[in-house]
Amino acid sequence: MKLRRTMLYVPGNNSGMVKDAHIYRSDSIMFDLEDSVALREKDAARFLVFNALKTLFYGDIEKVVRVNALDGPFGREDVLAMVAAGVDAIRLPKTETADDIIQVEKVVEEAERRYGRKPGSTKLMAAIEGAKGILNAREIALASPRLVAIAIGAEDYVTDLHTTRSPEGTEIFVARSLLVMAARAAGIMAIDTVYADVNNEEGFEKEVRLAKQLGFDGKSVIHPLQIPIVNAVYTPTKAEIEKALRIVAAIKEAEARGSGVISVDGKMVDKPIVERALRNLELAHASGIEIPEEVRS
Amino acid sequence: MRITKTAAAGTLESSDVLITVEPASGGGLQIDIEGATAARFGKQIRAVVAETLAGFGVTDCAVRLQDKGALDCTIRARLSAALLRAGDETGSVAWEALK
Numbered sequence: 398m399k400l401r402r403t404m405l406y407v408p409g410n411n412s413g414m415v416k417d418a419h420i421y422r423s424d425s426i427m428f429d430l431e432d433s434v435a436l437r438e439k440d441a442a443r444f445l446v447f448n449a450l451k452t453l454f455y456g457d458i459e460k461v462v463r464v465n466a467l468d469g470p471f472g473r474e475d476v477l478a479m480v481a482a483g484v485d486a487i488r489l490p491k492t493e494t495a496d497d498i499i500q501v502e503k504v505v506e507e508a509e510r511r512y513g514r515k516p517g518s519t520k521l522m523a524a525i526e527g528a529k530g531i532l533n534a535r536e537i538a539l540a541s542p543r544l545v546a547i548a549i550g551a552e553d554y555v556t557d558l559h560t561t562r563s564p565e566g567t568e569i570f571v572a573r574s575l576l577v578m579a580a581r582a583a584g585i586m587a588i589d590t591v592y593a594d595v596n597n598e599e600g601f602e603k604e605v606r607l608a609k610q611l612g613f614d615g616k617s618v619i620h621p622l623q624i625p626i627v628n629a630v631y632t633p634t635k636a637e638i639e640k641a642l643r644i645v646a647a648i649k650e651a652e653a654r655g656s657g658v659i660s661v662d663g664k665m666v667d668k669p670i671v672e673r674a675l676r677n678l679e680l681a682h683a684s685g686i687e688i689p690e691e692v693r694s
Numbered sequence: 695m696r697i698t699k700t701a702a703a704g705t706l707e708s709s710d711v712l713i714t715v716e717p718a719s720g721g722g723l724q725i726d727i728e729g730a731t732a733a734r735f736g737k738q739i740r741a742v743v744a745e746t747l748a749g750f751g752v753t754d755c756a757v758r759l760q761d762k763g764a765l766d767c768t769i770r771a772r773l774s775a776a777l778l779r780a781g782d783e784t785g786s787v788a789w790e791a792l793k
Contacts, residue, residue: 411707412707412764412768412771413708440775440778441704441772444703444774444775445768447792448770448771449768451767451792452767477789512790513790
């Protein structure tokens with residue numbers, strides 16, 4: 398199972414951060430060519446990320462690049478360069494409609510052909526950052542088989558809504574839930590927005606717990622200090638793992654007996670509970686806790 | 695590519711390099727390296743610069759590097775950006791041809 402608990406945001410024109418991005422062990426790195434790069438540095442950032450992707454070894458960390466919008470002067474060249482460099486996924490900002498995804502997919506297909514990359518190998522992610530995009534989230538999520546995740550960008554979203562962000566996240570609650578539902582309906586992942594106050598660890602952890610409870614698979618992070626906090630929230634507890642192991646053992650035994658109904662700890666266990674248990678075991682294993690494969694499958 | 699004007703790319707931040715290129719007016723290639731790394735890594739930096747210039751077909755220009763400990767891939771990136779800014783070519787980059 399590919400985890401996307403943490404997607405570390407790295408400004409694309411900062412050579413020191415681009416060089417060191419892998420040492421913090423986020424699940425994905427998102428090199429940014431968009432909002433963090435000044436207009437007159439767009440070309441330099443593109444070359445910097447291109448050369449880093451071609452040369453540096455980021456191990457098993459997923460390499461994502463947030464490109465500029467395709468309707469501007471930089472987006473198309475961003476996509477061509479990053480596909481040529483072998484990026485794992487292109488993240489499209491400010492996605493409003495399914496057609497935005499179809500347009501970027503066309504450029505990716507062209508680039509894969511032109512640079513001899515395996516057709517279909519470049520994945521897509523879409524950031525949804527406005528009311529229109531949220532209302533179209535279902536269609537966006539289904540727009541391309543390359544799409545592996547959709548993300549909410551809350552700063553632009555609350556501006557679009559004529560409001561501001563609150564610690565409780567009341568104003569983005571509906572958008573978050575709609576985004577998760579759209580992702581689940583399409584069988585892809587949902588990534589939560591960044592938390593800008595790097596020094597507020599308590600507020601950050603609270604927001605991560607809320608996002609996890611809503612069903613998000615992970616969160617975009619802007620500072621390495623935020624990574625272990627997200628990982629801790631997403632790692633199942635010892636009690637959750639032990640319970641999951643008991644459920645899986647019971648279901649295997651029931652299967653051997655030819656019985657479909659089981660109970661564990663005095664409670665009936667049905668299909669969704671087994672699915673949750675298996676997911677917890679996968680998550681635990683991927684988080685570094687040894688879980689034998691025969692138990693996870 | 696022909697270098698027609700002076701242009702720079704990069705920064706003086708740690709792990710970066712500020713590269714300035716300018717027309718050499720028929721003087722061929724001139725490469726100047728400044729910074730603490732010049733003595734130890736000068737030869738390697740020169741090789742990366744020469745290779746990148748050759749990749750863009752540049753045979754006549756002066757290159758000045760103010761190095762702050764940039765990796766080879768950063769030098770290539772900053773030089774590429776500086777050349778494109780200083781050169782007479784516009785349009786899409788031949789990404790497949792770049793190392």
